[in-house]
Amino acid sequence: MRCEIIAVGTELLMGQIVNTNGAEIARELAGLGVGVYYQTMVGDNGERLAEVFSIALKRADLVILCGGLGPTNDDLTRETVAHVLGLPLEQNEFWVEKLHEFFGRFGRPVIPSNLRQAMLPQGAKLLPNDRGTAPGIYLEHGQNIIVLLPGPPGELLPMFRAQVLPLLRERLAQEDNLAVLQSKILRISGLGESVVAERLKDVLEKQHNPTIAPLARGGLEVHLRLTARAASPAEAARLLEEKAEEIRCILGDYIYGEDAEGLEYSVARLLWQKKLTIAVAESCSGGLLSHRLTAVPGSSLYLMAGLVTYSNEAKIDLLGVDPQLIARHGAVSREVALQMATGARRTGKAHIGMGITGIAGPDGGTAEKPVGLTYIALAADGREYCRELNFWGSRGEIKERAAQTALHLLRLFLLGKLS
Numbered sequence: 386m387r388c389e390i391i392a393v394g395t396e397l398l399m400g401q402i403v404n405t406n407g408a409e410i411a412r413e414l415a416g417l418g419v420g421v422y423y424q425t426m427v428g429d430n431g432e433r434l435a436e437v438f439s440i441a442l443k444r445a446d447l448v449i450l451c452g453g454l455g456p457t458n459d460d461l462t463r464e465t466v467a468h469v470l471g472l473p474l475e476q477n478e479f480w481v482e483k484l485h486e487f488f489g490r491f492g493r494p495v496i497p498s499n500l501r502q503a504m505l506p507q508g509a510k511l512l513p514n515d516r517g518t519a520p521g522i523y524l525e526h527g528q529n530i531i532v533l534l535p536g537p538p539g540e541l542l543p544m545f546r547a548q549v550l551p552l553l554r555e556r557l558a559q560e561d562n563l564a565v566l567q568s569k570i571l572r573i574s575g576l577g578e579s580v581v582a583e584r585l586k587d588v589l590e591k592q593h594n595p596t597i598a599p600l601a602r603g604g605l606e607v608h609l610r611l612t613a614r615a616a617s618p619a620e621a622a623r624l625l626e627e628k629a630e631e632i633r634c635i636l637g638d639y640i641y642g643e644d645a646e647g648l649e650y651s652v653a654r655l656l657w658q659k660k661l662t663i664a665v666a667e668s669c670s671g672g673l674l675s676h677r678l679t680a681v682p683g684s685s686l687y688l689m690a691g692l693v694t695y696s697n698e699a700k701i702d703l704l705g706v707d708p709q710l711i712a713r714h715g716a717v718s719r720e721v722a723l724q725m726a727t728g729a730r731r732t733g734k735a736h737i738g739m740g741i742t743g744i745a746g747p748d749g750g751t752a753e754k755p756v757g758l759t760y761i762a763l764a765a766d767g768r769e770y771c772r773e774l775n776f777w778g779s780r781g782e783i784k785e786r787a788a789q790t791a792l793h794l795l796r797l798f799l800l801g802k803l804s
Contacts, residue, residue, distance in 0.1 A: 389445035393453035395428035418566040429459040452536030454519040456498040467506040474504040516540045567621035571609040572642045574793045648792045649677040655799040656687040664690040664733025666725040669743035673788035690733030704728025722760035737765040745783045
């Protein structure tokens, strides 16, 4: 079953509100094995809505329209849908009664504009709205299923989950024995998208079910979205795990986690398991590494201190960096990064210390030390490591890449793979 979602509302086109309904509906439909092929936004204009809806009927089996079911003159969805389908609108007496009950609680009469919300295309099923005055509409017409939903997410999502999904599930069960679509995300750090694609060349070329889609995330992380189609959730999960294990055998420790958990969660688990603590000193990353480490609940068990030592004076006074070292090599140098790491470890009384120093830009770079040059150091129990990196992008992107790389290096160290 192919689906198109049409979001109706001029406020969407003007950027006054963000269309979150489409993402939520698509996510729910994926669990039924329904593919969303198109998402369209159109303003409160009957002619343009009719055009978009007519196109959707030709290229999708399921058309879901969100919004435009209110009582005002610019709420045109139900009238436009009925017009395009050539169906008359009929008053639903059940909803007329509900409207009287709703407004009666506030001592208000039902005015004619409100009664528009009780009009349904002939043959449609009414979807009661427990949170508002606009009911949803479910209609099977020819080869198409058409669903109309109110725009506010607080009304739309409960209605969609409680009423529309069961109707679609019942319909799919009659037609298709592969009615479950499930996905798993494998998260990769330390390899670029092109390298991942090269290492998985044979797997990608032979993919069928599950399918595999590489997704780059800011140049320092790659996600692999595995999607399996099956007759049951258990069968889909089995197919996904088999394919994930095949990929793990190829990429090994570069895969740090699955689904929604970021790299900081993987690092946190390793610190907990090994009963180790860490303190960090940051210059160019401005506290982003500390922020990532504290995003995990229970981080007080492993993060002893996070210091943003932006100035040379702070590096000297708080971390004990040798001022002569700064004068000789500059604040952005391997030598200073290592002393920042050892100083953070000492100050925080931690097992591990990390130091980050660099040039985030957009100014401050030179031919010898360009914008993006960053040193990330780690010190622990007599062992010291330092990486020189050259990041790219805006100031914010360089800061984020520095924090992401620091987490990646910390994870490798905790796995005994940092050299």
